[in-house]
Amino acid sequence: MGEKVLMKGNEAIAEAAIRAGCRYFFGYPITPQNEIPEYMARRLPQVGGVFLQAESEVAAINMVYGAAAAGGRVMTSSSGPGISLKQEGLSYMAGAELPCVVVNMVRAGPGLGGIQAAQSDYFQATKGGGHGDYRLVVYGPASIQEAVDLMAHAFDVADRYRTPVMLLGDGMLGQMMEPVEFPDYQVNIPVKDWITNGASGRPARVISSIFLKPEELDAHCWAMKRKYEEIAENETRVECLGLDDADFCLVAYGTTARICRSVMEKARESGLRVGLIRPISLWPFPTNTIREVASGNVKAFLTVEMSTGQMIEDVMLAVNGKKPVHFYGKTGGMVPAPRDILAKLRVVADDPEKGRMN
Amino acid sequence: MKHEVIIAGFGGQGVMVAGELLAYAGMLEGKKVSWLPSYGPEMRGGTANCSVVVSDEEIASPVVTEPTVLVVMNRPSLDKFEGWLVPGGLLIINTSLVKREPSRDDINIVRIPCSEVADELGSAAVANMIVVGAVVSRTGIVKMESVVEGLKKVVPAHRHNLIPLNLKALEKGREIALGVAVCS
């Protein structure tokens, strides 16, 4: 580990990507992630990499597509409205099985929305976003340090499974500064024997997502499905706190999870036994963990999000009616206050059946 | 112990750097710290602010809505944030630009004519260091030695020649806040 430095989330993520071997960045300005392209524009030329400001997010993701086809370790970043424009390219990359990392510093939506922190892009990130039958690996870091640690992992997962991976942050994570330490990276980019770099001494290769014969596309989709099952088996990440004796379980990711952690501690000080499940991978979702907790002594779940309720659908699927699931949400770019979550928790504790969402 | 600070003013008054310095000093002491700026269109009207948390415990949210310390470098900042300060909290006012008296009577107030004091020190650019000196001396949020250490990190290497002047400004802020020095 290196020296501890105070760094903005966006800049720390960009530096982590470079240390993880990323050498190509294509992007387009949008608040609140502009420090990522700006940092890349300064730093990538110093390490022999390429930064290019594209004419649009659509062009940027398609440049990423080309760079990945050429074998480059490549990324892009944006926020909600720009990520919507990148969905075309993400679908093509998933279909053509090309690796890349996409950072989404989520701002409040829909439409132009606002620029403050939100978790309103959960559905878009975890349920496809683009067209077609594919999955996106999505990580939701709760601190700048975790974002830095996940960045290298995201590139490795992208390469290992030849799939796009998304880091789902929010405006607050991108803009704030926290102490961060960069781990000693071992950059091991696997040999890519599928790239298009000129058919020299080998037959010509084609990278494509088109399969006009139904049987061939069917086979392709099921092969991808098997890959996604393997990812779910190997790459699901979740943090569990205080679940051994918990009567009530908070479920939250990213920024809301760090707030829920302090809610949990405050609740325990007042005698309420509360635990926390924090999904780190949002797809694959830690369904099994939640299912097991639902089968135990917990009386109810409270899902907390900066949205009107998106991840709660995955929580309810996992709980499968065994226990009541409740919701507390804040939107518009506001971060929920610990005391408000605690108040909701007390209401749930008084009567877990009342107001359940499932 | 947890200190939650809002530093607000015009762009160019160094409020962002002042907050960053407090956070850096806290980090050097092994404390948990966070720094969160205002951003986007909020910044385009010429006002800027940042929230700093320095705590012994993990920081849940870097968003500060009930500051224990509030530094206002201009009038709009006093109007916006005065009501946010917790009872018994510390308000530091730059009286060079803020001519209105605070309406609260349940808080501690330090008045510093930052522009005049900075000019006396030789540079208007050190107004932010004067308030950092005042915050540190009145709250003990971090040690002054850590701030001095942090300066070397926050000030870019090619500007390190300015560090002695910044140190003088920190000391001046400390003296005024503790009543050792009387401002003209």
Next chain:
Amino acid sequence: MATVVMKRPETLKRVITHYCPGCTHGIAHRLVAEAIDKLGIKQKVIGVASVGCSVFAYNYLDCDFVQAAHGRAPAVATGLKRVLPDSVVFTYQGDGDLASIGTAEIVHAAARGEKITVIFINNGIYGMTGGQMAPTTLVGDRTTTSPEGRDPAKAGYPIKMCELLSTLEGAAYVARASLHDPANVLKASRFVTRAFECQLERKGFAIVELLSACPTNWSLKPIDALKAVKEKMVAHYPLGEFKGGAGSEA
């Protein structure tokens, strides 16, 4: 001893294409293959196929290929070329792809002086989707989405891409040729080769527009379709090298 006067280009695969009778894609493919052979660059060429009738260009040209989303070929080519600056990257795009949905991508690739070669097939119609109006459809021409003929009052005017792109400093070579008769095909061949040479010489962005026939969607016999290219299209789309041609200092 027999002398070989003509043979199938090495880069052109020995397969039957899916193109309609009288379609000029076959000629354009051959010109690309011949240029690649002539310049000896087959082993470092990466083609970018677009969306349209030529979506399967990689089935006919024997080199590495990446299939791009509709209109995005210049962006994909940019990504490839930036990672592999010593490779030779070309896109093969139709008029709907390049001059409608991909206008931003082609204009900005040219403005950046992206060192890629663009083969632009202009037949004034959407072929693969069944004959809809293209950005280059001539005024008055009937298509399935301009059944009374293209009316500029409602549908605007056809875009002259070469004229537009040649105003950009990053565009090093801009030329338009027609595929309606052997003499013009020979000229087109020179232009295509020149567009690849321009990339090899790292001069900047290069594009060749090839006026082409689509007898199926024009509802014309192949021979009449070629006549229509000669008489109608060439009249609206002047031929020649707009920039970077022989004798000009680009």
